Amino acid sequence: MKKSLGLAALAAVLVCGTASAQDIKVKIGVLTDMSSLYADVGGPGSVAAAKLAIADFTKDHPNVKVEMVSADHQNKPDIGSQIANKWIDVEHVDAIVDVPNSGVALAMSQLAKQKNKVFIGSGPASSDLTGAKCNANTVHWTYDTWMLANGTGKALVKTGGDTWFFLTSDYAFGHALERDTAAVVEKAGGKVLGKVRHPLNTNDFSSFLLQAQSSKAKIIGLANAGGDTINAIKQGAEFGIVKGGQKFAGLLVFASDVNALGLKTAQGLVLTSTWYWDMTDANRAWTKRWQAERNAPGKFPTMVQAGVYSGVLHYLKAVTALKSAADGAAVVAEMKKLPTDDPLFGKGSIRIDGRKMHPAYLLEVKSPEESKYPGDFYKLRATIPAAEAFRPLKDGGCSLANG
Amino acid sequence: MFEIFGIPSMALFGQLLIGLINGSFYALLSLGLAVIFGMLNIINFSHGAQYMMGAFAAYLLLKFTGLGYWPALIVAPLLVGLFGVVIERTMLRYLYKLDHLYGLLLTFGLALIIEGVARKNLGSAGLPYVLPDSLQGGHNLGFMFLPNYRAWVIVASLVVCFGTWFAIERTRLGAYLRAATENPTLVRAFGINVPVMITLTYGFGVALAAFAGVMAAPIYNVSPQMGSDLIIVVFAVVVIGGMGSILGAIITGFGLGVVEGLTKVFFPEASNTVIFVVMAIVLLVRPAGLFGRRA
Numbered sequence: 210m211k212k213s214l215g216l217a218a219l220a221a222v223l224v225c226g227t228a229s230a231q232d233i234k235v236k237i238g239v240l241t242d243m244s245s246l247y248a249d250v251g252g253p254g255s256v257a258a259a260k261l262a263i264a265d266f267t268k269d270h271p272n273v274k275v276e277m278v279s280a281d282h283q284n285k286p287d288i289g290s291q292i293a294n295k296w297i298d299v300e301h302v303d304a305i306v307d308v309p310n311s312g313v314a315l316a317m318s319q320l321a322k323q324k325n326k327v328f329i330g331s332g333p334a335s336s337d338l339t340g341a342k343c344n345a346n347t348v349h350w351t352y353d354t355w356m357l358a359n360g361t362g363k364a365l366v367k368t369g370g371d372t373w374f375f376l377t378s379d380y381a382f383g384h385a386l387e388r389d390t391a392a393v394v395e396k397a398g399g400k401v402l403g404k405v406r407h408p409l410n411t412n413d414f415s416s417f418l419l420q421a422q423s424s425k426a427k428i429i430g431l432a433n434a435g436g437d438t439i440n441a442i443k444q445g446a447e448f449g450i451v452k453g454g455q456k457f458a459g460l461l462v463f464a465s466d467v468n469a470l471g472l473k474t475a476q477g478l479v480l481t482s483t484w485y486w487d488m489t490d491a492n493r494a495w496t497k498r499w500q501a502e503r504n505a506p507g508k509f510p511t512m513v514q515a516g517v518y519s520g521v522l523h524y525l526k527a528v529t530a531l532k533s534a535a536d537g538a539a540v541v542a543e544m545k546k547l548p549t550d551d552p553l554f555g556k557g558s559i560r561i562d563g564r565k566m567h568p569a570y571l572l573e574v575k576s577p578e579e580s581k582y583p584g585d586f587y588k589l590r591a592t593i594p595a596a597e598a599f600r601p602l603k604d605g606g607c608s609l610a611n612g
Numbered sequence: 613m614f615e616i617f618g619i620p621s622m623a624l625f626g627q628l629l630i631g632l633i634n635g636s637f638y639a640l641l642s643l644g645l646a647v648i649f650g651m652l653n654i655i656n657f658s659h660g661a662q663y664m665m666g667a668f669a670a671y672l673l674l675k676f677t678g679l680g681y682w683p684a685l686i687v688a689p690l691l692v693g694l695f696g697v698v699i700e701r702t703m704l705r706y707l708y709k710l711d712h713l714y715g716l717l718l719t720f721g722l723a724l725i726i727e728g729v730a731r732k733n734l735g736s737a738g739l740p741y742v743l744p745d746s747l748q749g750g751h752n753l754g755f756m757f758l759p760n761y762r763a764w765v766i767v768a769s770l771v772v773c774f775g776t777w778f779a780i781e782r783t784r785l786g787a788y789l790r791a792a793t794e795n796p797t798l799v800r801a802f803g804i805n806v807p808v809m810i811t812l813t814y815g816f817g818v819a820l821a822a823f824a825g826v827m828a829a830p831i832y833n834v835s836p837q838m839g840s841d842l843i844i845v846v847f848a849v850v851v852i853g854g855m856g857s858i859l860g861a862i863i864t865g866f867g868l869g870v871v872e873g874l875t876k877v878f879f880p881e882a883s884n885t886v887i888f889v890v891m892a893i894v895l896l897v898r899p900a901g902l903f904g905r906r907a
Contacts, residue, residue: 249736250737408885439833
């Protein structure tokens with residue numbers, strides 16, 4: 210008896226639920242690194258950014274009911290796929306966002322295509338997501354390896370850094386970054402003198418630094434990320450790399466890495482980014498809200514976290530226009546049709562291959578004397594317009610570009 | 613200049629020295645592990661976390677009390693050692709009579725908790741810690757540039773390693789300690805307070821880890837996962853040296869640093885794996901380790 214009463218109640222709820230047909234239901238899953246090396250780049254900060262986007266959007270569109278879940282992929286593609294499968298099959302998640310770590314992101318992109326859902330990558334770097342491995346269910350939002358290589362590589366060769374030695378992280382991401390940068394350097398008339406491929410999470414770089422030192426290359430290109438980049442630069446200072454006239458090029462450096470190095474060690478480092486918290490009033494205002502949401506007054510958001518906010522906002526716009534989140538490919542098509550516009554990345558668009566187009570900024574880390582307040586990390590050296598910042602459509606080899 | 617396998621000999625000398633310096637970190641860390649295992653029969657899996665605590669303690673001391681590198685080198689190990697004493701008194705001492713596995717599981721759990729707390733409060737990207745001014749710069753040795761700090765690391769490590777070995781193997785206190793490990797009841801009968809001695813030994817082993825952590829802070833990234841990256845290698849060092857053998861831990865630490873350093877020149881991709889290859893071979897040929905006694 211009790212059971213049938215319960216069923217009746219459930220049926221009543223369902224009927225009521227469908228009765229208000231105006232409501233659009235969406236569920237978003239933030240899949241990120243919560244506990245390891247990218248947890249400060251994405252992690253809880255990405256979850257906070259997604260929450261802010263949902264709050265901002267539903268304020269103006271009360272008929273859109275957005276739910277959000279989040280999980281830790283532990284930087285393992287198999288674990289990420291397991292979570293995503295469960296999210297999509299059991300919990301009816303419509304879109305997966307963030308996903309730092311190119312390995313996990315490539316798996317997510319395939320999964321989104323298989324199940325016809327949406328994947329919005331803010332965290333991953335590999336330009337293959339919009340190149341050879343592109344598909345109609347994926348949008349690559351914030352940055353990619355081609356853009357990093359092009360921004361930093363070109364700028365350094367132009368200012369005289371025409372001989373390079375690479376310290377490369379020995380996996381897909383590092384190889385892609387090294388390949389893209391070497392191409393840019395050689396095209397601009399520079400020369401690659403040598404390279405070392407080191408295992409991921411190497412503690413001590415002194416041996417590699419000695420090899421880089423004896424190569425006499427003007428620029429030591431760091432095709433790695435996170436702790437590896439920090440260790441290399443920190444120990445480079447110790448070995449007098451910069452004093453000896455050589456220069457580091459951090460190909461992927463986040464604000465959180467600069468903070469970990471300290472300005473004294475990091476000063477003068479040139480890097481490329483698509484977003485910096487202290488660049489506009491809108492960014493600063495958003496940073497304050499993010500710090501409150503994240504409950505971390507001393508932390509500063511990275512471009513990945515800002516990208517999550519911007520990506521979720523645009524996704525919700527497309528879903529609202531279609532009045533349904535069910536067909537992933539249709540939603541992505543709508544996202545590409547609608548121009549993007551938000552307080553953090555300004556006006557932009559999404560290209561047919563899934564590449565979100567916005568300007569990139571060439572930044573230089575300030576010296577401790579130039580830095581006036583916490584988080585005052587960079588000075589702007591150049592703005593690279595969107596059309597030049599990202600790989601030309603025809604060079605990517607994406608099958609969507611032909612059709 | 614002559615060449616060895618296509619590498620100029622001068623460059624090779626540099627790499628050997630670098631290997632020796634890295635080996636001194638392995639020696640310091642595996643020394644603490646060997647002391648704890650040899651005297652307490654506990655496989656201290658939280659050693660990496662305690663190493664990380666040492667580095668964080670140095671950072672926090674500088675930030676909140678203004679204590680620089682040199683005082684931190686003393687104060688941080690004392691604080692973390694005290695933490696070790698509390699752990700031993702409240703948890704570990706109930707496990708001595710049980711299988712090794714229980715101690716391993718407890719300390720592994722503790723390591724995860726300590727890392728989690730550090731990540732929650734201080735983030736995962738790491739924190740800055742600069743070289744002390746007195747150790748800035750370096751000398752050109754002709755075949756390589758040797759930073760002063762690295763020279764200091766090797767000296768400090770040798771002194772601490774030799775001091776610990778001497779205290780345990782060559783002094784009366786060390787003799788008591790070794791006797792207490794063999795037969796606690798008998799040593800107690802001589803009026804020696806064995807439990808306090810054991811507690812202090814654990815505290816000392818933990819303090820050694822923290823000391824290595826402070827030594828690492830100016831040159832390695834100070835982050836919550838800095839210990840877990842290193843601890844597996846250090847365990848391999850202890851296994852190769854022979855579990856519980858203090859001299860074995862020291863010599864293997866330095867030796868494997870050199871082996872790893874050379875791998876970084878000839879085949880850098882394998883530099884993370886080479887130590888485990890050595891471990892597998894040693895276990896096959898001498899299961900008790902190079903310096904271990906068969907139990």
